[in-house]
Amino acid sequence: MHISSFSHLSQLEAESIHIIREVAAEFENPVMLYSAGKDSSVMLHLALKAFYPALPPFPLLHVDTTWKFREMIKFRDALGAKLGIKMLVHINQEGIKDGLNPFSHDPGHYTDVMKTVGLKQALNHHGFDAAMGGARRDEERSRAKERIFSFRNDEHMWNPSDQRPELWNIYNTRINPTESIRAFPLSNWTELDVWEYILFKRIEVVSLYFARARAVVDIDGTKILVDDERMPTELRKKAKEEFVRFRTLGCYPLSGAVSSTARSVSEVITEIKGAENSERQGRLIDVDSIGSMEQKKRKGYF
């Protein structure tokens, strides 16, 4: 018996690569979800490593709600072009037709239609049998119990009380034709691991994660960035310049900024180590009711 000399990041990296390769080997039509956020950036980096010198044998998919930060969309398009990986973008046109808007509609309903339903539409349309996502178990308590290979029925629903036991690093990937698997290569990473990895590997992330003076509006205690002219005028009038950054990114009207002076990856790491609030606190869609993430995941959300 010998002593393992791996550092925690190289161990996490090797495990994630193993998971990504297992998806590529076992499924006929897998896809990797990509959001332009930091977790996606790390997951994509791991996918590039897993198949180097070839490109990953699957496309990326971005479920675009049309309300993402403008910089994320620019970043996504530039990255797809640079890497030469197929970047699929899906927008739920029914939600657009209904004029769904996170400022005037219930955030829970908006998220369900534009993200959950949008994701399901895209998966069905392309016939993907496995979708990799950058979710981490440390983000939220219901995620902490989800398997790395998470079975979804023909409605993309998750049943937390009927999950396949996951032993060693052997993953049961067996499904019937209409069913699918969501695989989470970053399950065992924490927010801090992600940032340390970004630092060591010099992974590019959107600048929204770093502090600078930005025009934000305080909506019920949450600082919302004035990202475009779609923010209602009466709100925009209240905008103030503040030194802020984002810990988590989604739709701009639903992602709260935090006061910060961290302008670089290493300053972000220092800040996280001393943080009093968790990463998802800035996410308005999670706080509407107790167990809200679990309810969303049961319906097919990531």
Added chain:
Amino acid sequence: MEYPLDKKKALLRILICGSVDHGKSSLIGRLLYDSDVVYEDQIDAIKSETSEFRNENTADLSLLVDGLQSEKELGITIDVAYRYFSTIRRKFILIDTPGHEQYTRNMVTGASNSDLAVILIDARCGLQPQTRRHSFIASLLGIKKFILAINKMDLVGFDRESFEKICFDCKTFFNGLGDIEVSCIPVSALDGDNVVTLSSKTPWFHAGTLISMLEEAQIVSKSNTSQFRLPIQYVNHISSNLSGFCGTVASGFVRKGDVVRILPSQKRGTVKAIVTYEGELDCATDGMAVTLIFDSEIEASRGDIFVHEGQGMMEGRRIDCTLVWMVNNPLVANVTYDIKIGTRICSGKVSAFHSKIELENLTEQPTNELSLNEIGQVSIDLEDLLVFDLYEESQVLGGFIFIDRQTNETAAAGMITGIGKF
């Protein structure tokens, strides 16, 4: 190329188990809370839940741990949950499995991914049958290091004699489980004594805190062999005449220039390069996910295994193994299941039941089937020749799962103990 990454902080996976009412959730809550990974908003969320579900107004640290809504109402955890925290010296993953006996399958699952087990014992009750069961299962899955947290020491007045009596009982019991390292520590999870901070109430105890034990525990590899094994996970068609063979090194190491054999075909190849995104490596060791390129075209596919020339593996069409049954439909002889071992899938059926383990008293009984949560010793007949290691040598190439061909469920966890006799 910096591999391992320059930040030298190891990862330790801890299986934590104990009876529902021995304070396990409080202990986990305490480890998370005192090591500062619980954020203010999470504490607020717990306070709101505490009042909604339990009609109290103080934060119940155990609620940090009891994850899913349906379970929160019952006040217990019923599945495998993962918690993360770190200190300056280590990153920890706490694998939480329920204390209730009918959930053997969850414990087995948690133990299969753990380096060390922390077993909670109520200082008022001492060594209970359930403690024996948990320890037995964890040791069956290959865990070699145990920390016994004797909890609720506040309720026995931090009495040294009570503690030492329990330690003695436990060590006697563990002696019968084989080559295992056992440490005991007196704690009070509720008040935090000896969890993260040293208690002034146990001046007679000199082995530090639970967290210092976890920081100092040696992390050992999942394999006991130093022989090179690499199960091919994925064949990467890099170009029309160049293939890369991807996989995670299961044990030992491989160097550039090594002659390797492909099992089961016995064909040979010379490693031309160990390719990674950050450059070529001279050597790849246990646990690394790499890609091998050979100096000439070789025939190998997913499920085949690379070994060093001159170092064979066991092979056979009948294996003896310990099997843990995990689904409602009982296991009977001569029903075919798919078996996933390493990166290979084959088929096989149980041809003989040798015994089952009575978890109540850890004795062996004759049987001709296994029901949900039962553990037995069986022989399996395989449809094709299987190349494998014994589980005690390699968890990667000696551990397997059964997949039900009708339901696709993971029906069993198996550990190979020997070549079966015909």
